Amino acid sequence: MQALSVSNLTKKYASGTEALKGVSLEIPEGDFFALLGPNGAGKTTLIGIATGLVNKTGGTVSVFGYDIDKNPEEAKAQLGLVGQELNFNPFEKPFDIVVNQAGYYGIPRSKAIPRAKQLLEDLGLGEKMYQSGLTLSGGMKRRLMIARALVHEPRFLILDEPTAGVDVELRRSMWDYLKKLTAGGLTVLLTTHYLEEAEQLASHVAIINKGEIAAQGSMQEILAMHDGSESKDGYRGGKLEEVFLMLTSDK
Amino acid sequence: MNNYRRWISFYTMVRRDVVRMFRIWVQTFLPSVVTSVLYFLVFGTVLGSRIGDMQGVPYMTFVVPGLVMLSIVTTSYSNTSFTFFSSKFFARSIDEILVSPTPPWVMIAGFIGGGLIRGLLTGAIVLLVSVFFTELSLSVHSALIILGFALLTCLVFALAGLVNGIYAKSIDGINLVPTFVLTPLVYLGGVFYSVHSLPAWWQAITYANPLFYLINGFRYGFLGTADVSLWISVAILGTMIVVLVSINWYLIRKGLGLRQ
Numbered sequence: 001m002q003a004l005s006v007s008n009l010t011k012k013y014a015s016g017t018e019a020l021k022g023v024s025l026e027i028p029e030g031d032f033f034a035l036l037g038p039n040g041a042g043k044t045t046l047i048g049i050a051t052g053l054v055n056k057t058g059g060t061v062s063v064f065g066y067d068i069d070k071n072p073e074e075a076k077a078q079l080g081l082v083g084q085e086l087n088f089n090p091f092e093k094p095f096d097i098v099v100n101q102a103g104y105y106g107i108p109r110s111k112a113i114p115r116a117k118q119l120l121e122d123l124g125l126g127e128k129m130y131q132s133g134l135t136l137s138g139g140m141k142r143r144l145m146i147a148r149a150l151v152h153e154p155r156f157l158i159l160d161e162p163t164a165g166v167d168v169e170l171r172r173s174m175w176d177y178l179k180k181l182t183a184g185g186l187t188v189l190l191t192t193h194y195l196e197e198a199e200q201l202a203s204h205v206a207i208i209n210k211g212e213i214a215a216q217g218s219m220q221e222i223l224a225m226h227d228g229s230e231s232k233d234g235y236r237g238g239k240l241e242e243v244f245l246m247l248t249s250d251k
Numbered sequence: 252m253n254n255y256r257r258w259i260s261f262y263t264m265v266r267r268d269v270v271r272m273f274r275i276w277v278q279t280f281l282p283s284v285v286t287s288v289l290y291f292l293v294f295g296t297v298l299g300s301r302i303g304d305m306q307g308v309p310y311m312t313f314v315v316p317g318l319v320m321l322s323i324v325t326t327s328y329s330n331t332s333f334t335f336f337s338s339k340f341f342a343r344s345i346d347e348i349l350v351s352p353t354p355p356w357v358m359i360a361g362f363i364g365g366g367l368i369r370g371l372l373t374g375a376i377v378l379l380v381s382v383f384f385t386e387l388s389l390s391v392h393s394a395l396i397i398l399g400f401a402l403l404t405c406l407v408f409a410l411a412g413l414v415n416g417i418y419a420k421s422i423d424g425i426n427l428v429p430t431f432v433l434t435p436l437v438y439l440g441g442v443f444y445s446v447h448s449l450p451a452w453w454q455a456i457t458y459a460n461p462l463f464y465l466i467n468g469f470r471y472g473f474l475g476t477a478d479v480s481l482w483i484s485v486a487i488l489g490t491m492i493v494v495l496v497s498i499n500w501y502l503i504r505k506g507l508g509l510r511q
Contacts, residue, residue: 048510052349077252079350103262103263104347107256148347
């Protein structure tokens, strides 16, 4: 079963920008999939379409076999999203934010409350759960968004640059936590600009550039595209970074 | 998503809004009370004593239903327009609902529910305050008609506020309609006078004002007398509800102003 199946997906914004030009990709159930690309490549647009935040222009998208046009409610019920931008009301308490999110998925408060408490404790927000969101640090806000995305126990978690601006220690703890969840069968789609993270975590990769898939396959297949040459001068990144630049650089 | 889950989603949206409005009660409930007290003092106590009777009742008694309706209209409208606009514009917390399986009609009902509750509560508070200014002599012809019209009016203006919230692209966008459309319609809809006291040409204009029919029906519930038939008021309210529900359903389903 494919967790996400995207076929010939196109998106043209009202401004005339073609964000996606016939993208097709498949993410198998239980996979940790990295969708990589430079800024403006179309990653967030693709995620937005899959999660119902952006209207597509053409193509089809299915989540665990549920077409997002024909069965939007079933498709959305499978998904959890940690967006790129902070998108919660900072005047509300983390506890309320997470419990309310469960409510939007039809989970009664009697079930949502213990789940929310557990998630917030697990993500290190136990002491802050009844304080205003305004008192949270940047890293805490990111963790709150993860807790919110997991409260309805989704089968498929989408992480759109979740570690942007998060310090090293916190990033590690976040990945350790998510690794535990993926071991339990959770499918993850990750977009990130930290390519070393993607190289370590993901088993499959797609590299998107200017609205088109430049390459996709298993991590080994993508890393094998590296020609092995050593730079004589200048900074060199890891293998994935070199492949990424080879596929997306205009130079 | 089955109906039970849809109900939970609806309940969550309404509960969240009610918690918010009670948390900031000074901003949500108090202004209407203060405004109404001023109206009662100026139009009722000071000017009312000089005006005498209207439609066979003391002016103060005549003006109370209109002032209650004024508070209901403005609060139910502003509640949905502001709640929706702020959730899509300031914190973008509307995404929490958009990514969930909550269908468009439940989303509309959830936002409307908050406006309805705030409108009814504010109306009840203003009515309570008015009792002190009418020296506890406020007559009630039919509590059922009063409640029915209050409910339907809240519904109409909560729906209208939602349309405004969806279209608004800035904070000014949600203030323009109440200032330049709603307030004139309410003031010219017979809050402070009977339509029969107007010249013929002004009466004709008043009959084209939908707010006139709401105030007319609501006042009938208190006084038992009306400028036009109660059924005309009910028909106009019903038509407005059908039209506004259709517009909201279309806009939310299309994701206008919500989805790119």
